[in-house]
Amino acid sequence: MTGRRSFPAFAPERFAPTPERPLRAKSRVLEHLADIQPHRHDWAQLVFSMTGAVRVSTEASTYIVPPARAVWIPPDIVHAVTAIEQCDLRTLYLGPELLAGPAWQVGRVLEVSPLLRELVLALPVIPDPAPPESREDAERRRGIEELVLMELRRARPMALGVALPQDARLRKLCEAMLREPGRHAGLEDWAAEAGASPRTLSRLFREQLGTSFAQWRSQLLLAHALTLAARGRPMSHIAAELGYSSASAFTAMVTRTVGMPPSRFFERA
Structure with a gap:
């Protein structure tokens, strides 16, 4: 299996939004298990993949998302x-004034419509210093940017x-579960691997995350299942x-967690 490779943040300042270009786009192919090291910047970011699943992690949350x-x-x-x-990664960098309001101050997963996907593909992905644009090209770009914001x-x-x-x-245990969610099913096995008692870990889940081990694991499995379903894997x-x-045990977990069977959940999600 391909080993993990880490990369710096690929000079995001070369794609920094400006008053003239408040929305910028970047494109990159990442190999299996490649990762971009932790970084931050002054502007907002939308990250998704045209093909292949990606994991985006912050200090407080992690998001596992397939294409779309x-x-x-x-x-x-x-x-x-x-x-x-x-994955064929696409990134949008947006000036903070473009999308204001409380909803845009927190990280979250968004659905990518077919129209938004095509609009992003149409955006130029040229870093600074970018060559001068013709008037026609600048007007076309601004029109695409407005449509992107609407979508x-x-x-x-x-x-x-x-x-x-x-x-x-608990963080170490959660990271291990993120890497291999199917390695153990119960808290006892994960606790033995972590060198802690099931009671201690159960208490930490409640105190740190406000949820039970079973509820947290169900949410993790749903995210992974969605990426597998996006590849066309059978149930x-x-x-x-x-x-x-x-498959019936898995169906019962999904139905219990989201209130609908996997076939319906994956279709809606």
């Missing part, structure tokens, strides 16, 4: 990006984020990869 989903990152938030599989304002938010704790012991394969003994 994007992660909104407000200004000044430290974040890192990992390619769960090879972002109407994009449907999706509850695909997984909260991360501050406690070092039985998804269930097995996530550690379930049968």
Whole structure:
């Protein structure tokens, strides 16, 4: 399997929004398990992949998203990006004045409509110093940018984020579960691996994340299942990869968590 490779943030200042160019686009292919090291900047960011699933992590949450989903990152938030599989990454950098209001001050997952996808593909991905634009090209670009903002304002938010704790012991365990969600099913096995008692870990989940181990793990499995479903994996394969003994057991978990069977949830999500 390809080893993990880490990269710096690829000089994001060369794509920094300006009064003349308040919305910038960047394109990059990331290999399987490649990651962009934690960094921050003064502008907002929308990150998604045309192909392949990505994981976007902040200090407080992690988001696992397939194509047709994007992660909104407000200004000044430290974040890192990992390619769960090879991905054709697209990034939008937006001046903080473009999308104002409380909803844009927190990270979240947004649906990427087919129109938004095509609009992003049409944006220039040239870093500074960029060559001068003709008047016609500048007008075309500004028109595309306005349409991008309109599509972002109407994009449907999706509850695909997984909260991360501050406690070092629990953080280490959660990171291990993120890497291999199907390795263990129960808290006892994860506790034995972490060298802590199930009771201690159960208390930390409640104190740090306001949820139970089972609820947190269900949310994590849903995020991973969505990426597998986006690749066209059959339900039985998804269930097995996530550690379930049968497709019916996996179906019961999804139905219990989101109130609908996987087929309907994946179709809507």
